[in-house]
Amino acid sequence: SHKINIINSVISKIDVLLSFANVAIENNYTKPVVDNSLIIEIKDGRHPIVEKSVDEFVPNDTYIDDSNNHLLIITGPNMAGKSTYIRQVALIVLLSQIGSFIPAKYGRIGYVDKIFTRIGAQDELTKGQSTFMVEMSETAEILNNLSKRTLIILDEIGRGTSTYDGFSLAWSVAEYLQTKKVRTLFATHFHEITALGKYKGVKNYNVSVKKVGDEIIFLHKIEEGATDESYGIYVAKLAGVPIEVIKRANEILSKLEIEGTIKDKIIGEIEIEYPSLFSFEEKNKLDLLKDEIKKFEEIKNELKNIEIDNLKPIDALIKLKELKEKLNGKG
Structure with missing residues (x-):
């Protein structure tokens, strides 16, 4: 019985390694460099699952460290690929640390001790927990258990509650992570948070789009810099929302833009009246x-x-x- 268990274990390991090899050859994976640094550098990284389901996948680069690039704030339109991008980084890091080749042209991975993700939740009504309660519980778990070697993936923190509550929480979570110098990918629809890009270690990125007349083309390419447009109404139009609703939404949007955005009205006051967690002394x-x-x-x-x-x-x-x-x- 003991010998059988040993044989099973050996065969299982061989099976896993052969699977790694087959996948790497079939999908043009490359051998990553895994070291003791706090750098994650990926050239032409791809999502190992999504690339199998599309005709052409757009690869993207990533660079994260513990000094000038540890909090990457990613904004961009809905459907543009923010979530795919941050997930692909986590998967590439995970693959590299379990001994697999990675879907990229080059990868240098400073090893991580934990990968924390907050990428969506479902209601747990039977347990008395709403979507937002689950979201905050998971966020608390992340913030209370991180280390300098942790990789954190956050997707749309604060979306489960009111705009002001959600925005305030997302902003303060971003500040907290900056103080801890934890390698973090922070995708958000709160474009106002890009104002944090002026602080050391925070970098803004956006998923690029191209306007052709009234049409929007999603390029799925990650570029440095912030964006202040989400094209949510355009996405609603693509989804088949009635044209009367689309027209009315555009009217309301125009009125809101004339009156001023949250960023114009609030961000300045926040920074003046309430010094940030990481900039007070500075x-x-x-x-x-x-x-x-x-x-x-x-x-x-x-x-x-x-x-x-x-x-x-x-x-x-x-x-x-x-x-x-x-x-x-x-x-």
Whole structure:
């Protein structure tokens, strides 16, 4: 019996390795480099499942590290491929760590200790949990158990509740992850969150589209930079929503755009009145530096305007005292 178990184990391992080899050969996979770094670099990465179900799959690059590129915020239209992209990164990392070749031209994977995903939920009414409760429970599990070696995949955090609640939660989760310097792919429909891209370690990416007249072509290509359009009404039109509803939606959208977006009205106030989790100390230092620069500029201008030839010794001493007090913050 013991020998049979050993033989079964060996055969199972051979079966898995042969399967890896067959899939790699048939689908043009490549051998990844797995190391102790915190870098995830993928060239022309592909989703191993989705590419089998489409005529032509658009590959994408990925670069994540623990310094300047650890929180990637990904925006773009519905149906453009945000979810496919973030899932493909997780799958490539997983494949590399179980000994498989990967669907990419090149891959360097700094090994991960955990892969956390928040990519959708279903109601668990029998357990007394709504979709949003499940979403928040899973988010809490991620935030309470991450490490520097964790890879986090978040898809549309905050969509299960009201716009303002969802937006606030998504923003604060993004800030928290930035402070922890955890490698994270953060896909969101809250385009206002791209305002965080000015902070170190946060990079904005979008899924590109091409406008041809009134039509939209989804290019499925990940590009650096933010976008502020989701083309949700266009997607609704593609889905067959009645034209009367589409027209009315466009009218309402135009009115909202005239009155101003959440970003225009709120983001500035958030940043001014409520310092972010990761920028409070940095902001204070920056404000102090700005004050010092302003002070030196004022003193420099005063010195330029002094007519030395017409200045009496006593007036020079008085002026020197004034400038000294300004430097010491008394003026």
